[in-house]
Amino acid sequence: DQQVKQNSPSLSVQEGRISILNCDYTNSMFDYFLWYKKYPAEGPTFLISISSIKDKNEDGRFTVFLNKSAKHLSLHIVPSQPGDSAVYFCAASGHSGTYKYIFGTGTRLKVLA
Amino acid sequence: SQTIHQWPATLVQPVGSPLSLECTVEGTSNPNLYWYRQAAGRGLQLLFYSVGIGQISSEVPQNLSASRPQDRQFILSSKKLLLSDSGFYLCAWSGKNIQYFGAGTRLSVL
Numbered sequence: 001d002q003q004v005k006q007n008s009p010s011l012s013v014q015e016g017r018i019s020i021l022n023c024d025y026t027n028s029m030f031d032y033f034l035w036y037k038k039y040p041a042e043g044p045t046f047l048i049s050i051s052s053i054k055d056k057n058e059d060g061r062f063t064v065f066l067n068k069s070a071k072h073l074s075l076h077i078v079p080s081q082p083g084d085s086a087v088y089f090c091a092a093s094g095h096s097g098t099y100k101y102i103f104g105t106g107t108r109l110k111v112l113a
Numbered sequence: 114s115q116t117i118h119q120w121p122a123t124l125v126q127p128v129g130s131p132l133s134l135e136c137t138v139e140g141t142s143n144p145n146l147y148w149y150r151q152a153a154g155r156g157l158q159l160l161f162y163s164v165g166i167g168q169i170s171s172e173v174p175q176n177l178s179a180s181r182p183q184d185r186q187f188i189l190s191s192k193k194l195l196l197s198d199s200g201f202y203l204c205a206w207s208g209k210n211i212q213y214f215g216a217g218t219r220l221s222v223l
Contacts, residue, residue: 034210034211036214041219042216042217043203043214043216044214045214046212046213049211089156091157091212099145100147100159101159103149103157105155105156106156
């Protein structure tokens with residue numbers, strides 16, 4: 001059972017426009033969420049996080065929104081740049097002390113110049 | 114600052130051969146450590162995690178094992194590799210809710 005889902009395997013966006021990547025989860029105990037960016041043959045790089053006590057977190061061009069009632073989070077990238085082309089993973093964790101995260105299957109973003 | 118080292122970057126092994134992948138973390142003590150696998154076209158699957166020396170939890174039944182002989186060393190092993198063990202293996206450590214990943218090892222079992 002996939003507890004964290006990224007239903008769009010790929011997304012193409014024009015340079016300068018907004019990229020919106022979505023993530024849904026099923027476990028209401030999840031209380032901390034991460035977004036990662038991954039280039040081929042490299043490890044994922046941490047982008048931004050959000051705690052369940054917030055509904056928005058911003059860091060530069062990246063903003064994550066959390067809708068707890070819908071069990072949905074999204075990552076907005078504005079403006080999108082060609083260097084943003086990568087696979088993006090969302091991850092969710094509950095209070096366990098082990099910081100175990102469940103990862104989605106990823107969305108491949110392509111930013112077109 | 115903290116860094117994580119993972120090697121080798123690429124490995125080609127025959128079916129039935131043993132495996133040892135090593136991961137070390139610098140700049141932090143008593144980190145939680147993790148091994149993940151990313152199969153082709155798939156997400157990240159947690160294989161093992163460790164909260165301390167000698168403490169290993171397995172997340173999925175498989176042909177692999179993990180060990181933590183030292184505080185900042187995490188080893189992924191197999192006695193006999195299967196074709197299905199091919200994939201991209203990632204080591205990670207966690208600090209303050211965030212997991213930080215190594216560069217990964219591409220394992221091809223032929």
